[in-house]
Structure formats: C-alpha cells, structure tokens
Amino acid sequence: MTLHLYDTYSRSLRPFETIAPGQAGLYACGPTVYDYAHIGNLRTYLFVDGLRRALEFNGLQVRHVMNITDVGHLTSDADSGDDKIEARSARSGKSAWDIAAEFTRAFEDDLHALNILPPTVWCRATDHIAEQIAFILDLEAKGYTYRTDDGIYFDTTRQDSYGKLARLNRDGLQAGKRVDLGEKRDICDFALWKFSGVPGQRQMEWDSPWGLGFPGWHIECSAMAEKHLGAYFDIHCGGEDHVAVHHSNEIAQTEARHGTRLANFWLHGAFLKTQDAKMSKSSGEFLRLQSLVEQGVDPLAYRYLCLGAHYRSSLNFTDEALRAASSGLARLRVSVHGLGQADSEAAPDLAWLARFAAQINDDLNFPRALAMAWELLKSELPDAVKKATMARFDAALGLDLLAWQPAQVAVPQPVQAWMAERAIARAQRQWAEADRLRALARAAGYDIDDTPQGQQARPL
Numbered sequence: 001m002t003l004h005l006y007d008t009y010s011r012s013l014r015p016f017e018t019i020a021p022g023q024a025g026l027y028a029c030g031p032t033v034y035d036y037a038h039i040g041n042l043r044t045y046l047f048v049d050g051l052r053r054a055l056e057f058n059g060l061q062v063r064h065v066m067n068i069t070d071v072g073h074l075t076s077d078a079d080s081g082d083d084k085i086e087a088r089s090a091r092s093g094k095s096a097w098d099i100a101a102e103f104t105r106a107f108e109d110d111l112h113a114l115n116i117l118p119p120t121v122w123c124r125a126t127d128h129i130a131e132q133i134a135f136i137l138d139l140e141a142k143g144y145t146y147r148t149d150d151g152i153y154f155d156t157t158r159q160d161s162y163g164k165l166a167r168l169n170r171d172g173l174q175a176g177k178r179v180d181l182g183e184k185r186d187i188c189d190f191a192l193w194k195f196s197g198v199p200g201q202r203q204m205e206w207d208s209p210w211g212l213g214f215p216g217w218h219i220e221c222s223a224m225a226e227k228h229l230g231a232y233f234d235i236h237c238g239g240e241d242h243v244a245v246h247h248s249n250e251i252a253q254t255e256a257r258h259g260t261r262l263a264n265f266w267l268h269g270a271f272l273k274t275q276d277a278k279m280s281k282s283s284g285e286f287l288r289l290q291s292l293v294e295q296g297v298d299p300l301a302y303r304y305l306c307l308g309a310h311y312r313s314s315l316n317f318t319d320e321a322l323r324a325a326s327s328g329l330a331r332l333r334v335s336v337h338g339l340g341q342a343d344s345e346a347a348p349d350l351a352w353l354a355r356f357a358a359q360i361n362d363d364l365n366f367p368r369a370l371a372m373a374w375e376l377l378k379s380e381l382p383d384a385v386k387k388a389t390m391a392r393f394d395a396a397l398g399l400d401l402l403a404w405q406p407a408q409v410a411v412p413q414p415v416q417a418w419m420a421e422r423a424i425a426r427a428q429r430q431w432a433e434a435d436r437l438r439a440l441a442r443a444a445g446y447d448i449d450d451t452p453q454g455q456q457a458r459p460l
C-alpha cells in the first residue's frame with residue numbers, strides 16, 4: 001500500500017506523491033519560546049517525527065524544516081496584546097533574547113529525550129527579518145496591504161480563497177462580529193508588520209521601510225518556509241489550533257505573493273487534553289516532560305503513550321495511562337533484549353515489513369503499528385529474524401528498542417534516591433517508612449526487590 005495521508009485542505013485521505021522524485025519537503029511550525037514546552041506541545045512534535053519517520057520508511061529523503069518563533073507572537077490572535085516573549089522578559093527581568101535562548105535550549109533537550117530526530121534545518125524568526133521585509137514589500141507592490149496606526153496589515157478581502165483551509169464562513173463571521181476592529185478593515189485581516197510604538201519600549205525591533213517595528217507571527221513562517229523549501233512544497237503541519245488562523249494566514253500570504261498553494265498536503269495533530277480540556281501554556285497550568293522525569297518516568301514512556309493514540313484523535317492524559325505505557329515499554333524492551341544479540345547475517349522478514357508498512361501508510365496508524373511489534377514477538381519467526389525485523393519497525397516507532405541494555409537500565413534518579421533512603425529506613429527498622437518509599441517507586445513504575453546483594457529495582 002502506498003502512503004496515504006489525511007489532507008486537511010481537501011478534507012480527504014489522499015495518496016502521497018512527492019513534488020520532486022524521491023524527496024519530501026516538510027515544514028512544521030515550531031514553538032513560541034516564551035516558556036517551557038508542555039507535554040501537549042510535545043505530542044504535536046512526536047506526531048511530526050512519526051510523519052517524518054514514515055516518509056523515510058518509504059525510502060524518501062526528507063528535508064525537515066522547523067522554525068523557532070522568538071518574536072511577534074502576540075497574546076491575542078487578533079493582533080492585539082503583548083508580544084509573548086517581551087511580556088515574559090518584563091515579568092522575569094531577563095532580556096527577551098535570553099528568554100528565547102533559554103527556552104529554545106530546553107525545547108531541544110525535550111526533543112532529544114523523546115528521540116525526536118533533529119530537523120534538517122532549524123530556523124529562527126529573528127534571523128530572517130530581511131526575508132520577511134522583502135515578502136511584505138512584495139505583498140505591498142501587489143496591492144494586498146494597508147497601513148494603520150499600529151502596523152501594516154494584510155487585506156484578506158482581496159482573496160476569494162481566503163480561509164478555505166478552515167472552511168471559514170466569512171458572511172457568518174461578519175454577521176456575528178462583536179469585536180472592536182480598531183483600524184483593521186476586516187475581522188480576518190492580520191498584521192504583517194507592527195510598529196514599535198514608544199521608542200525603547202521593546203528589545204526586539206528592526207528598521208523597515210515602514211518604520212521601527214517587528215514582524216507578525218504568520219509572515220515568519222511563510223518567509224522561512226519559502227527560503228528553506230521553496231514557495232510550493234510537499235507537507236506543512238502543526239497542531240489543530242493552527243488551522244483557523246495561523247495556517248490560513250500563511251496560505252493567504254504565499255498565494256498572494258506567488259499564486260501557488262504553499263503546500264501540497266496539510267496535516268494537523270489533535271490535542272493532548274487533561275480532564276477533557278486542552279493542555280495550554282498560556283493558561284499557566286501544564287505539565288512538562290521534565291516534571292515526569294523527576295517522578296521517575298522514562299521520557300520514552302511518554303512516546304509510547306502517544307504512539308497508542310492516532311494523531312487525529314485527541315488524547316486524554318492520565319497517570320494511569322502513563323503507568324500502563326511505562327510498563328508496556330519496559331516489557332517491550334525486555335522482550336526485544338531477550339531475542340539475543342543482533343545478527344548481521346539475519347535479514348528482516350519482508351512479509352512482516354509489508355504488513356507494518358501498510359499500517360503506517362494508512363494515515364500513520366501508529367497504534368496498529370505498535371500492536372504489530374507485539375504480534376511480531378509472538379510469531380513463529382526465528383529470534384534473529386524477529387530482531388532484524390524489529391530494528392526496521394523501530395526506525396519508524398522511534399523507541400530506541402535495540403539500544404536498551406538491562407545492565408544500563410538507568411534506574412531513574414528519584415527511584416535511586418528513594419532506594420537510598422529506604423536502605424537507611426530498613427537499617428533503622430522503620431518498616432512503615434520503607435514501605436512508603438517502595439510505594440513511591442512502584443508509582444513510578446519500579447518495584448524494589450530485597451535480595452542478598454541488597455535492593456534491586458525492577459521495572460514493573
């Protein structure tokens with residue numbers, strides 16, 4: 001089965017064909033680095049990584065571009081409010097540049113911990129100001145812009161196709177309009193360039209043909225995608241919240257400049273929720289990957305959890321689901337390890353590979369692909385063939401299964417600390433305290449055995 005992907009633009013499952021033979025250009029909207037990523041954001045990047053791995057599994061060479069939004073993302077999608085990074089700077093006393101650098105680094109660490117392949121190109125919005133200005137100048141020359149007191153805006157009424165991605169009902173929007181538009185002519189119009197306002201008030205600002213200011217969030221992606229992938233490329237993706245505004249505006253800009261469609265395929269990942277509500281950075285209530293690690297959870301257990309839900313279905317995060325994923329991953333690692341040394345002579349089983357490919361090629365059905373890894377283990381194939389086949393599966397699953405060694409089972413630091421405290425509690429015959437510490441370790445997915453050699457941690 002050839003790769004089929006669900007394209008949001010056409011609302012249909014389409015066979016994937018590359019624009020250039022053998023190569024796929026992939027653009028994923030990156031994070032706004034004013035805070036740590038939460039595990040919801042990371043679910044989206046795990047989905048993008050699964051997509052990239054599926055393309056590579058199909059023998060394609062992928063040019064994966066990801067941006068870092070380090071300027072211009074305002075607290076309101078209606079182009080009002082503060083720049084999120086400048087606002088964080090004002091709250092924390094650190095410079096806007098330091099804030100962006102600090103959270104970019106933390107984001108890269110998260111991707112690494114989740115075994116997400118680094119993009120071919122990382123690009124920062126602040127490194128592409130000239131490209132964004134050139135883009136806006138071109139839009140201006142083509143008659144798509146107007147000026148207000150606070151910036152240069154894109155005139156969406158010039159485009160009949162505006163909002164097609166989101167199936168936007170313009171008439172309905174106008175009728176229901178209650179917001180104060182200010183000088184904006186239409187509710188859908190959006191800022192391309194914002195003026196700085198009071199001089200010296202902002203840290204990130206640049207000279208431009210329109211005066212001192214900074215770019216809007218949407219122009220960043222159109223300009224960087226064009227620079228690194230060309231005006232029309234294979235796949236553009238992000239979280240589902242980008243459909244209505246951000247991606248609709250990216251399409252509007254590129255179509256206005258080039259008359260092309262920006263991307264052949266549009267893919268969107270569904271939200272991670274907690275108690276049925278979207279996990280959200282701006283609400284301030286969110287869970288970081290690092291917080292899970294501090295509770296003794298292996299980051300790849302979160303990857304395993306995400307693999308169990310299709311990217312277009314929302315996923316409700318619970319402690320119970322995470323515990324089940326931790327235990328599933330631990331059992332899978334032990335089983336794969338039990339197959340013995342990888343044998344360079346053994347070839348993967350082609351029939352199993354074809355069955356596995358059929359799952360990921362069915363719009364990235366990773367839940368079924370993961371189930372197939374378990375089925376492979378139970379099959380009648382010789383162990384060496386299972387191992388060689390599993391290595392190929394894992395190139396797509398990204399669980400780093402073959403690298404795992406029991407001797408190196410890094411018992412997570414908090415579990416080690418509980419074990420150390422428990423050794424003291426036992427020596428002092430404080431059995432209740434020893435049991436309490438063991439319960440903590442169990443909740444983190446590890447049991448503690450008391451052996452003649454001392455305590456040993458074992459994944460549950």
Ligand SMILES: Nc1ncnc2c1ncn2[C@@H]1O[C@H](COP(=O)(O)OP(=O)(O)OP(=O)(O)O)[C@@H](O)[C@H]1O
Nearest residue numbers: 031032040041044238239271272278279280281282
């Ligand atoms: N709860 C979630 N589940 C899955 N993906 C999400 C979730 N929240 C945001 N995303 C996605 O994470 C990516 C990075 O988003 P970004 O850093 O811009 O977050 P944000 O919009 O500032 O955060 P938030 O929406 O949490 O306030 C985007 O692709 C976005 O669609």
Ligand SMILES: [Zn+2]
Nearest residue numbers: 029030221246
């Ligand atoms: Zn974007």
